[in-house]
Amino acid sequence: MGDGDDGAAMELRGVTMTYQGAEGDYTAVREVDLAVAPGRFVSVVGPTGCGKSTVLNAVAGLREPSAGQVLIGGEPLQGLNRRAGYMFQQDALLPWKTVVQNVAFGLELSGVDKAERLERAREWVHRVGLAGFENAYPHQLSGGMRKRTAVAQTWIGDPDILLMDEPFGALDVQTRQVMENELLSLWTDSGKTVLFVTHDLEEAVSLSDEVVLLSAGPGSRIVGRYPVELPRPRDLLDIRTTPRFTELYGAIWADLRNEVMRTYERASHGTAGAGAVQDAG
Amino acid sequence: MSALPTGPRAPELSKTPADPAPPRAAGPPRRRRTGPSRPAVLAAQLGLAVVLVAGWELGARTGVVDPFFFSSPAAVAGRIGKWLGGGEVYGHLLTTLSEAALALVIGGVLGLGIGFLLARARTLAAVLDPYIKVLNALPRVVLAPIFLLWFGLGIWSKVAFGVTLVFFIVFFNTYQGVREVDRVLVDNARMLGAKESQLIRHVLLPSAMSWIFSSLHTSVGFAIVGAVVGEYLGASEGMGYLIAQAEGTFDTTGVFAGMVVLSAVVVVIDLLVNRVERRLLRWQPARERGHA
Structure with a gap:
């Protein structure tokens, strides 16, 4: 404590998550640093298997980091995160x-x-x-x-903190947009801090104050953070066609695309490297 | 330990789902069998019974089947009438059903408790695994004589025998039910604040229950089998004893009458179990219900 991150609702400091698998250890995320200010809506995006859910599980306290620390309201997290609600995929x-x-x-x-x-x-x-x-x-x-x-x-x-792991991933596109809209109106003025995991960049940009990009796994790290300065309240049914949205989307997509390509490359060449294509869930 | 087949169960061929559910917007529409109508099936079933019984009777009268070995429906019916009228069968039936009920309760509680324990204590489960496999592989009938020695000719040797049959069914289903509980359900309950005891009560037990109830038919059947076989091997009362006595005097009519009474009782009990199950598992989608 004592540095500028004092006020964070949740903070990951050098968090590394390693799983023991049948083919040896698999590191899902490596040295992730992320601080989220209270009341912010932050999305984590990244290619498949980049350990997005792993980050949520660390903040939830469902899994303990192999290295590093999770701080909730400045206090190190021990056991389950009692201040967080979790919506599962x-x-x-x-x-x-x-x-x-x-x-x-x-x-x-x-x-x-x-x-x-x-x-x-x-x-x-x-x-x-x-x-x-x-x-x-x-x-x-x-x-x-x-x-x-x-x-x-x-x-x-x-709960003060909401952890959402692709909560609407299984829904059809229209139902999904309706649900996103309703989530947003629930969240507005609630003061809750949201960490939202998705692989859908459109969803991330339209909902969030900030989009965090994770690199291709294994050993994913944060490779980019993009503030989303779209005015609120937002109408999700319209926002996707505004020029500012398209611009932001394009900028993040350029980087995400690289990571997605790297995931594909590893998947097609990486059969020699143990666990390279495992899905970190 | 892996899933055991939980015994055969007659599929209900003429059942149509009829619970007033709210509209189901997702998921496949409920399958509706476009089979024969219910009255037609019922009529055919009755007809078949009439043909079989009449054929048997006719055969016995004309000497095509030897009544000494096969008796005849009229004789069997007469015997059952005499039993019911004279009241001597009720005591035997009560004995058998009490033994079965005790076996069901004791075996069920033991199976539930130990299944739960082993599903939660992985190390213990690993240590006990071969012993459980050996015990389960043992043909249970060989235990009957030893139980007769240990527990005597009264009801407890039959109860003990039934317990060994019921226990394993409930045990494996509990074990499986607890082990295979959806990880997400557990995590979700924990995030909502569930302590260990609450987790057992709200998540693990109901999950195991659905497995146990879907094997209830098998358990009830085995409890009755245990009682009857136990009595057959050595007893002074009960339906098994009644049948064994009849057999000892070459009284085939008595054997058949005993079989008919037992079957009728088991069918009634099975109908009751069906109703209980439907009530307890009403949260399950109809097409999954009743299959373990």
Whole structure:
């Protein structure tokens, strides 16, 4: 502490994440330094298998860094990050709980009594546009509706930090844009710090205050940080056609493209190097 | 340890999904079998029964099948009527069902507990793995005589025998259910603040339960098999004893009557299990339900 990063909501200092695999150790990310100021929306982009999710898991405390440190609000992170909510890429709803029970799950875990937690959960179910589906089970919902439930489940606990791992990756393009728009309006004025992982540069640019580019894996590092100075509030359905967006997108894409090409090259020549093409998840 | 096949289960050929679910915007539409209508199937099923029973009766009367070895439907029905009227069969049935119920509960609790323990304690599981494989590979019938010696001729030797059958089914399903729980579900619950005990209650146990319930038919069946076989080998009451007694006096009518009573009871129990299962697993999509 004592340097200029004091005020960061979350900070990675020289974080290296190494996995032990059957074919030897695999380093997903190497010496990543990243500080995110409170209330900022930061996206991490990079080619497939560059360890984007690994960075999120480190901040969540689900995996401990092999080297380096994660700081949350200036304090070194120990164990799970209690101030963070995590939205997973895959479906993470409990299939044996209904929509309202899933949304209330976090409150249930922290001992909020039944009447209160169900009432608060119902409010959130309304807020994410699922009124009428309170008692449906996840398998009865569409992909987009399940994501809405997941959003409510994560937000109801009011975490300071939101970690999102390609949350809308599995949705069709239109549903996805609608969900992005709704996420943005939820986030606006919420003061929450968001770390958003995606491989979709369009999504990253349109949502974020800043885009962070990770290099091709293994041993990915941050190779670029791009402030996105597009005015807020943004309407995502229109923003993609504005000249400023196109310009920013083009600049970042030029760099991302290089990393993507390197990933392809490694994938096609790298069969000799153990683990070169493994997906770091 | 890998997944064990959890026993055969008759597919429900004439079932149409009928739960009032909200519209499913994603996923494949529910398959609807465009098979024969339900009344037609029922009529054919009844017809088949009539033909078989009538053929058997006719054969017995005309001497085509020897009634000494095969008895006849009329004789069997008469015997069952006599049993039911005289009341002597109820005691035997009660004994057998109590043994099966005890075996189911004890075997189920043990299987659940130990399955859970081993799924969470990887080292212990690795150490015990060969022992469990050997015990499971053992043909259980050879244990029956030793249980007779240990637990006597009363109900407990049959319960013990049933427990060895039920335990492994529940154990393997619990073990599998806990081990194969979706990693993301666990991580998500932990991020939402779940402590270890809450993780077990809200995530691991329900996940294992779906495996266990889908093998409930097999477990119930094995519990009854355990009781009957145990009685058959040595007992003073129970349906197995009744059948063994009849067999000892070359009373084929008694053997068949015992079989019919047992089958009827098992069918009724199976229907009950179906209802219980449908209630407990109502969160599962209909097309996955009932398959382990």
